[in-house]
Amino acid sequence: MASRPARRGAAPLQLAPQVKPALSVEEWxxxxxxxxxxxxxIAKVKSASEHIPLPSKFSLDEAVASRPSTPLALQRNKPVAGSSRPNTPLSGSASARSTVHALHPKQPIQTPQQFYDWFALIDRSVAHSQEAHFRAHVANVSEHLSACDLLVEKIDLVDQEVSGMLEGWRGVEEGGKSLKDACQKLLEERDKLIELTEEIGIRLDYFQELEHATRMLNHPGESLVLQTDFxxxxxxxxxxxxxxxxxRHFREVEIYLFRYQQCMTRVMTLIKMYFVGSLRALSVDVSKRLYEKDVSPTAQMHLLYTRFKTVSSQLLPLLSELERRARSHPQELSALLDECHVAYFATRKSLLVSRITEEIKGLDPSHTELVELTRAGCSYLKQLCTDEFELYRNFFTSGEEQLYSYLENLCDYLYDDLRPRILHEPRLxxxxxxxxxLQALMVLDVYVYGEDDGTEPNDGEELSIDLDAQAVHKVHGLQKLHTSHLLEMVLQDAQTRLFFKAQSVIQSDIRYYAPRPEDLAYPEILINAEKPSSGTEIQEKASVSDIFRLPSIERQNTWYPTLRKTVWVLSQLHDFVKPAIFEDIAQEAINLCRQSLVAAADMIRVKAPLDAHLFLARHLLLLKEVIQSIDVAQREAGGSGSSVKNPAGMSDTLATMLSKTTSLLPDALFASLGMPRIDESIQEAKHGIDHELRRACETIITLCTDSITQPLHDWAIAPNTQSTNKIESEPSLKQIIKPSSHDVVTAFKHACTTELRAQAARLRLYLEDSRTVTARVLLEHVRERIGDAYEAFWEAAGSEGRERDDIMTVPLARRLLIDVCT
Incomplete structure (x- = not known):
């Protein structure tokens, strides 16, 4: 193998000398x-190595010999068996070696050359004996190398065998992999065929269902719709x-789709026919029993509702399927659902009309009081509509418009008698x-959060009636009956009649009101009101809205009739008409009331000017409280964030009027300060009242101060008596004698204690209410004006050079005014 090392040779390897790093003694x-x-x-080793003894074979037998013995003699004297070094191998037999050592000289050494030769022989013998173990180790290594070479040869043979086996295994592996790939392809093709077969089967199921549906629909009989598989x-x-x-890209899909739609139409037609037939049979049976004699109301309720609810449990699943399919396929199936609705409403109406007519006749619409007729009739209709609504929900979950149209037709039987009575009612x-x-019957119909959409109500919201709430709930289905939709027409008729009647009252009792003498008897009316009542007077019951619970409303008997009528009309309208309409009629009523008050004040001015202006100021302040009450109510209802609960009192209003600056400030500044301002809808009426009120207050102050300040003013502008020498030169002019300042001050004190005290009492009589003393505001202005006039008089008296010790000082005068006015 290429990876194995080359075979070692027989000769020993020549090891390359390795250079060892030099290390000095100091480093060591x-x-x-x-x-x-x-x-x-180390010291002991050193001392022992200083004297190296000769080898034992060269040691002498005698310690005191004069010359060293030869090696042969040493060999004879001492055997070599105990030598530590191996001897040099000698030739010859064992007997000759024991007698003659190879290192011994053959002849005695006589010359130095012989000695040198013998010593060389000894030296070579010693070197040879020292290298003997190296040679033995080299021989041992050579034997090991030979064994290793043999092992390498064996390993090479094994490697060749293993390489052959590996090549054979690779061939088998490649063959198995090819076989596996082929099998895998076969499995994938089989899976694809199975999946294709399943997909084809799934798609065929949608086509094969037509045969099953057609087979079922071909079975005759009305009981088909009641089968479990239907x-x-x-x-x-x-x-x-x-x-x-x-x-739609499937083959022949249009044909199958058309046939399926035909099946669906046949199914829904069967449901419709079964429903209509069941209603007709039930209606005939119920009608027959209703026309029997002596049928109790409980039996009638059982026949009209319980019997229908019993049948609904069987019809509801079928009608639900029809409604759901009608929503999915409106063009094909909505007509069938409408026919079911028509059949249901016709059946119910035929059973209820006679009963409703009898109930309305029992109320006697022509002679019963309108309020009682409205309460009894609308309560009966509300209960009837609620029962019909609940019964309808047992059959259907849609058709809200048709249901309300049907309920409105039932309500028309009462409305035909109720509307003419409302439209001709003259009493407000x-x-x-x-x-x-009507609102009490509708208040329970307010949308309840969380019933349909799971939302929670807002704690800060107030209960309100929305007549258009049914438009919001159509998306939620039949959740709750909206009675407001049924009572809306009657309520609108009543509100319209209420509005026109209120306008008529405003025109007749406010605009064209002709005052009687007792209506203008001021201040006698206020004085009589201060007296304790005897308790025998009979007071008419009056209904006043909460927004007009003014602090001074308890003394309405002291009001001018037009103001009393204005508050009463507005209090009647506030809770029953829309805010925009109420604002318009309130503006008209307030303007006409202000004009009537001005006209009445003009009549009173003929005999008592001060009483006339106090009368006008009193009633204009009350009218401003009415405006501010309306404004606060609108802010709270509109959620504008205003937290003002009580309108400004008379004293606050007087201070505002007399400052002559409030009306010049922009509304944005008042909004930033958190102060209420009147809405723009009645801003014009407010400006008219402010103008009249300011003028009346200025006139009151003038009337109260002129009679007291005029003598002071006349004395201050009169010519001085010390300059008569200049007048004497003109005989045509008569010398004017100026009164003394002491006399003027005495007259001033008398006028303050008499006239001013009486005028202050008159102011309190007109402008005092149970909450604040509003007369104090006017009296402060009166005191200031009189005090300023007296101060001018004091300065004029000092400018003449007279002593003012006998004249009352300005602080004392102002203190006198405070004592008189309090």
């Missing part, structure tokens, strides 16, 4: 230091139709009660 001492014991051992066959036919539609309170009844 540094790398291998000696201990004390080693040093002593619905399974329908499912298989539906799957085959879908499969063939998805694989009755219309509000009708709306309340």
């Amino acid at each position: 001492e540094a790398k291998a230091p000696l201990g004390e014991l080693e040093i002593r051992s 619905l399974y066959m329908v499912e298989r036919v539906d799957i085959c139709i879908d499969y063939l539609k998805a694989h 309170t009755v219309l509000c009660e009708v709306c309340t009844v």
